[in-house]
Amino acid sequence: MKLVSSEDIRKFEYRLEKDYGVPPLLLMENAASFLFSFIKENFDDLNNKRIAILCGPGNNGGDGVALARYLYTNGVKKVTIFSYLWNRKVSDLLKIQLNLLQSLVEIRNLLQNYLELKEYDLIIDGIFGIGLKREIEEDLKRVFKYINGLNKMVISIDVPSGINSDTGEVMGEAIRANYVLTMFLPKIGLFEVEAVDYVGEVIVGNLGIPKEVIENIVESSLNLVDWNFVKDIIRIPSKRVHKGKKGRVLIIGGSFKYTGAPILSALSALRIGAGMVYLAVPEKINMLYRGNYPEIIYISLKDTEGYISYDNLDYLLNIVEDYGIDSIAIGPGIGISEDTKKLVQEFLRKVDKSVVVDADALSFIKDILKEISKKSIVLTPHYGEMSRVTGESIDVIMRKRVELGRLFVKEHQLNLILKGPYSLFFDQEGNVYVNPFANSLLATAGSGDVLTGIIAGLVAQGYTLREACILGNFVHGYTSVLWKEHKGNIGLKALDIVEMIPYSVEEIIRRKSV
Numbered sequence: 393m394k395l396v397s398s399e400d401i402r403k404f405e406y407r408l409e410k411d412y413g414v415p416p417l418l419l420m421e422n423a424a425s426f427l428f429s430f431i432k433e434n435f436d437d438l439n440n441k442r443i444a445i446l447c448g449p450g451n452n453g454g455d456g457v458a459l460a461r462y463l464y465t466n467g468v469k470k471v472t473i474f475s476y477l478w479n480r481k482v483s484d485l486l487k488i489q490l491n492l493l494q495s496l497v498e499i500r501n502l503l504q505n506y507l508e509l510k511e512y513d514l515i516i517d518g519i520f521g522i523g524l525k526r527e528i529e530e531d532l533k534r535v536f537k538y539i540n541g542l543n544k545m546v547i548s549i550d551v552p553s554g555i556n557s558d559t560g561e562v563m564g565e566a567i568r569a570n571y572v573l574t575m576f577l578p579k580i581g582l583f584e585v586e587a588v589d590y591v592g593e594v595i596v597g598n599l600g601i602p603k604e605v606i607e608n609i610v611e612s613s614l615n616l617v618d619w620n621f622v623k624d625i626i627r628i629p630s631k632r633v634h635k636g637k638k639g640r641v642l643i644i645g646g647s648f649k650y651t652g653a654p655i656l657s658a659l660s661a662l663r664i665g666a667g668m669v670y671l672a673v674p675e676k677i678n679m680l681y682r683g684n685y686p687e688i689i690y691i692s693l694k695d696t697e698g699y700i701s702y703d704n705l706d707y708l709l710n711i712v713e714d715y716g717i718d719s720i721a722i723g724p725g726i727g728i729s730e731d732t733k734k735l736v737q738e739f740l741r742k743v744d745k746s747v748v749v750d751a752d753a754l755s756f757i758k759d760i761l762k763e764i765s766k767k768s769i770v771l772t773p774h775y776g777e778m779s780r781v782t783g784e785s786i787d788v789i790m791r792k793r794v795e796l797g798r799l800f801v802k803e804h805q806l807n808l809i810l811k812g813p814y815s816l817f818f819d820q821e822g823n824v825y826v827n828p829f830a831n832s833l834l835a836t837a838g839s840g841d842v843l844t845g846i847i848a849g850l851v852a853q854g855y856t857l858r859e860a861c862i863l864g865n866f867v868h869g870y871t872s873v874l875w876k877e878h879k880g881n882i883g884l885k886a887l888d889i890v891e892m893i894p895y896s897v898e899e900i901i902r903r904k905s906v
């Protein structure tokens with residue numbers, strides 16, 4: 393599903409009116425019925441619920457007033473509108489909605505009467521949608537803070553009011569919504585890190601316009617990875633295939649300092665279904681693992697003071713050829729040393745398989761970006777590692793991550809996963825894929841090593857690197873949803889993520905087959 397900016401939506405609605413003759417008022421009616429059906433389906437005993445609809449001066453408010461009419465004419469009488477900023481210019485569509493409503497529903501002034509909201513059961517937020525562009529006024533901040541403190545059920549129309557729909561920025565204060573019922577397509581800002589505490593569950597309504605029409609009018613190259621996306625990518629594992637066909641993964645990493653990371657990647661590659669996993673780590677830490685994980689095939693590397701040394705280069709390149717390696721991950725636990733840096737750089741120059749470059753290996757690639765450009769490589773930095781690769785500060789990366797990521801990929805022609813809440817995958821064509829998971833459960837030591845193994849494991853099974861990144865990110869993220877369902881909000885550690893991988897894959901396959 394595409395992710396859009398407010399500009400994309402404006403253009404889209406303009407095209408709808410000009411090329412398809414769809415008047416904006418009809419869209420507002422359809423928005424109201426989308427909101428109404430959701431409320432009817434998700435809240436019982438509506439006739440006894442007191443519903444407050446907060447309406448701003450624009451079409452977001454217009455949606456709210458139209459909803460009030462839908463509720464009223466369907467027998468839900470305990471509806472009150474709280475108006476904001478109606479004393480100045482209000483939008484034409486809002487005026488029409490008010491004429492239609494007449495005085496059937498009570499209208500209170502929000503700023504003067506917001507304390508009454510504690511008496512209500514359901515709050516519908518129609519203050520601002522995609523029209524919010526500047527910081528909100530102090531009085532309104534106070535109201536939003538009060539509403540958030542009530543911990544009532546809040547449904548936001550299109551965008552939680554106070555959130556900038558393009559950047560996700562909180563414009564002073566914002567309403568925290570349980571649900572965001574967004575029109576046509578999800579807005580980019582709903583999936584930016586800053587908005588994560590305000591957005592809750594996003595439900596998209598196509599307002600009666602077939603999603604095929606919406607998708608081919610809207611030009612955005614930003615994609616929200618949803619179930620349909622991953623259902624199309626995943627392949628049902630065929631019964632006949634033998635382990636040799638399920639692909640061979642080579643993981644290069646480990647150091648005296650970090651012995652666990654490469655194991656996590658290796659186990660993840662196995663759990664995602666790779667046939668054979670070779671783990672190349674310094675010999676001395678090899679001995680640590682031997683007994684524990686018999687499924688992994690160990691390759692002993694020479695080290696200099698505990699870090700993989702340069703003189704392993706030919707040995708590793710020969711392994712890639714002689715063992716028929718299909719995909720490689722380099723970096724988990726590899727550590728920082730000059731000798732290792734030379735090895736990683738030369739290896740990446742010479743190898744011609746798909747490679748996931750992660751962790752400290754990312755610290756070595758800044759000065760070889762030109763030489764590895766266009767190769768089948770994906771870099772998987774978190775913000776800190778991205779900062780080291782690009783020289784941008786973490787704060788700037790967080791705030792401008794789509795723009796920076798696209799610039800980086802355009803310049804270096806490499807695939808990039810920028811890890812964090814709502815991880816972003818950038819393919820070499822500059823398309824962006826947002827992973828719809830932002831659970832803090834995933835921010836645990838080794839989580840990145842697991843993702844690395846998943847991606848390498850998928851490539852080994854024949855997925856393209858692009859498919860492996862999109863699907864791998866989703867499988868990785870969805871394990872946090874499974875954990876939350878069965879275990880709660882804390883405690884997911886990296887090995888648990890590894891164990892949950894098959895369940896995550898299974899859910900996608902199940903949804904594919906229904």
Ligand SMILES: NC(=O)C1=CN([C@@H]2O[C@H](COP(=O)(O)OP(=O)(O)OC[C@H]3O[C@@H](n4cnc5c(N)ncnc54)[C@H](O)[C@@H]3O)[C@@H](O)[C@H]2O)[C@@H](O)CC1
Nearest residue numbers: 416419420450451452520521522523524525526527528550
């Ligand atoms: N055809 C359409 O235009 C449709 C619009 N729809 C709704 O209309 C919304 C967009 O409506 P609008 O463009 O009227 O804008 P909004 O209703 O989002 O914002 C209301 C107005 O508030 C003012 N404003 C902006 N920032 C402010 C601030 N910080 N303090 C005070 N006032 C501020 C602006 O003048 C803006 O026009 C969408 O989010 C969606 O909910 C939907 O009904 C679908 C159809």
Ligand SMILES: [K+]
Nearest residue numbers: 517520549553
């Ligand atoms: K809103």
